[in-house]
Amino acid sequence: MIRVLLVDDQALFRVAIGTLIDLEDDIEVVGQAADGLQALRLVDETEPDVVVMDVRMPRMDGVETTRRLLAAGAARRTTPRVIILTTFTFDQQALRAVRLGASGFLLKDVDPDLLVAAIRTAHRGGSLIAPGQLEDIFEQGGREPAELPPEFSRLTDRERAVLAHITRGLSNAEIAEREFVSESTVKGHVSSVLTKLGLRDRTQIVVFAYDHGVMAPREE
Structure with missing residues (x-):
């Protein structure tokens, strides 16, 4: 099973995406967070394989969360792949996250099937x-x-x-x-x-x- 952590400050969006992902036989949502600080704590608790994360959130955004998450990778047994979600095609914040080590980014209105495919691709180390x-x-x-x-x-x-x-x-x-x-x-x-x-x-x-x-x- 591919273990996924969803991070977004919009609860309805997290629940909707989580419901769709849980329909897949090989993917499960192991946690949901409303901001980067909560995400960092849940990563330690749930050990996800992939983190799907909004780039803009209160308290700690997706860029800083990506930086801290991947910088601390050596101290963890496994370091999850990070998929950034954004509402803008040419989003410099999302690109900053990619430079920091995120596997890529997707628009938040992406087709659910493409999101699921992206999770599988990121999990095996592919490019999004x-x-x-x-x-x-x-x-x-x-x-x-x-x-x-x-x-x-x-x-x-x-x-x-x-x-x-x-x-x-x-x-x-x-x-x-x-x-x-x-x-x-x-x-x-x-x-x-x-x-x-x-x-x-x-x-x-x-x-x-x-x-x-x-x-x-x-x-x-």
């Missing part, structure tokens, strides 16, 4: 936002690429190729076909990239690539 879309949104901030950290030099040529494929939005199966290796080999390379760069999931690989100017050119 197409790399091209994420790049377009980040470019609105106008940030200059940062200097590559020393850890990047530790990547092998194959791992750099896998990273480039990920920034194009390719799945493990598609990467395996391009690189003429098995899908399990690709999974191993992805895991190695994450470990060497200190990243959590594919979304963070794309964020890293954009922030350091190593996004692969988009294919026509």
Whole structure:
């Protein structure tokens, strides 16, 4: 079962989403919180796999909650994935949460089936936002690429190729076909990239690539 914590200051919204999620055989809602402070406490009590959280809340918003939640990850047995909910497509607050480690963001009026699919995707470490879309949104901030950290030099040529494929939005199966290796080999390379760069999931690989100017050119 995928354990989910819902965090939103609107009780009716939480109840409605929770009811829909509980209809799924492989997902269960283990708690609900009205703000970030309550969410942090419930994460320790319920140990969710995924936190679905509104970006704007009283007392502590979704950005600060994401920062504290993921910063404290080393002290916990498991660190949940975070999905941010927002009412704006180009929401800089939601993007801040993604840079801090959230797996992505969704509009609050998202189709319930897509939300359920997003929970499953986040749980297995997938990206919720197409790399091209994420790049377009980040470019609105106008940030200059940062200097590559020393850890990047530790990547092998194959791992750099896998990273480039990920920034194009390719799945493990598609990467395996391009690189003429098995899908399990690709999974191993992805895991190695994450470990060497200190990243959590594919979304963070794309964020890293954009922030350091190593996004692969988009294919026509």
